[in-house]
Amino acid sequence: MDNAHRPGLDELEAYYHSYLAKAEGDDLFQALKNASERLWRTVYRIPTGFGDHRYAPGKWSIKEVFQHLLDTERIFCYRALCFARNDHTELPGFDENSYIDHAQVEKRELHELLSEHDLLRASTIALFKGFSDEMLLRGGIANGKHITVRALGWTIAGHVMHHMDVIDERYLVKD
Numbered sequence: 001m002d003n004a005h006r007p008g009l010d011e012l013e014a015y016y017h018s019y020l021a022k023a024e025g026d027d028l029f030q031a032l033k034n035a036s037e038r039l040w041r042t043v044y045r046i047p048t049g050f051g052d053h054r055y056a057p058g059k060w061s062i063k064e065v066f067q068h069l070l071d072t073e074r075i076f077c078y079r080a081l082c083f084a085r086n087d088h089t090e091l092p093g094f095d096e097n098s099y100i101d102h103a104q105v106e107k108r109e110l111h112e113l114l115s116e117h118d119l120l121r122a123s124t125i126a127l128f129k130g131f132s133d134e135m136l137l138r139g140g141i142a143n144g145k146h147i148t149v150r151a152l153g154w155t156i157a158g159h160v161m162h163h164m165d166v167i168d169e170r171y172l173v174k175d
Contacts, residue, residue, distance in 0.1 A: 003133040004028040007154055013145040019158030020151070022165070028128060028136075028150065031157035036121050039069075042164045043114060045172050051110035055170040062171055063105045065163050066113040070120060071099050073156050077124055079142045080152040084135035093143030128153050 004027040009017055024038075025031035051063040060068065071094075079091055105113075128136075131149060139148035147155070 001027070001129075001131075001133055001136065003136040003150060004128075004153075006031075007148055007151040011139065011148040012151040012155065013147065015145070016147070016151070016155050016158075019155045019162055021158065022161035023154050023158035024161070025157070028153045028157070029125060031154055032121065032125055032128075035157040035160040036117070038164050039117065039160055040114075042167050042172075043110075045168075046110070050171075052106065053171060059170075060100060061105065062167060063108065063110055063113060064100050064103070065167060066110070066117065067103050067105045067108075068096055068100060069160055069163055070113065070116055071103070072096070072159055073120055073124060076152045076156050076159075077127055079140070079147070080131075080149045081127065083138050083140040083147075083152075084131045084149045086138060088140060090144075091140065091142040124153075124156065 006023075007020070009020070012020065023031040024034040046062060052061045054061050075094055082089065082091060128149075136150040136153075137148060139146055139151075
């Protein structure tokens with residue numbers, strides 16, 4: 001796909017530029033693969049039984065961070081699907097804290113969330129591989145901001161990298 005390369009900054013709002021900068025790779029599929037590999041490198045450093053750890057009161061647990069990544073990827077894939085299919089409906093934002101508050105992550109094991117990540121990532125890659133070059137360049141309004149299909153994919157990858165940086169910096173003991 002010719003249009004799977006990194007999007008221009010004009011394809012997404014400034015809020016997402018830092019995620020785009022963190023995504024690694026020459027094309028979208030490499031960026032998604034690299035993000036998954038980074039996630040697993042980080043996971044291997046999480047001590048057994050540490051999934052409920054919070055680095056400070058009121059902050060998300062490690063399991064909640066992973067649930068947030070799953071929720072966000074699903075929402076961004078839905079947005080990408082809508083825009084790729086030329087649906088011009090303005091899509092709402094979502095309250096990430098409310099999603100976590102109601103996810104009941106404390107009842108899940110970290111390994112379940114990680115298995116879900118792998119299934120979801122395979123689905124995300126299949127979804128984006130099904131988009132034509134023309135579809136990847138389509139865009140729409142989500143959460144009051146314009147973004148292209150291609151930029152949504154790259155944002156998914158960069159969002160994972162961002163949160164793995166947070167886990168590395170705030171949750172884990174340095175080697």
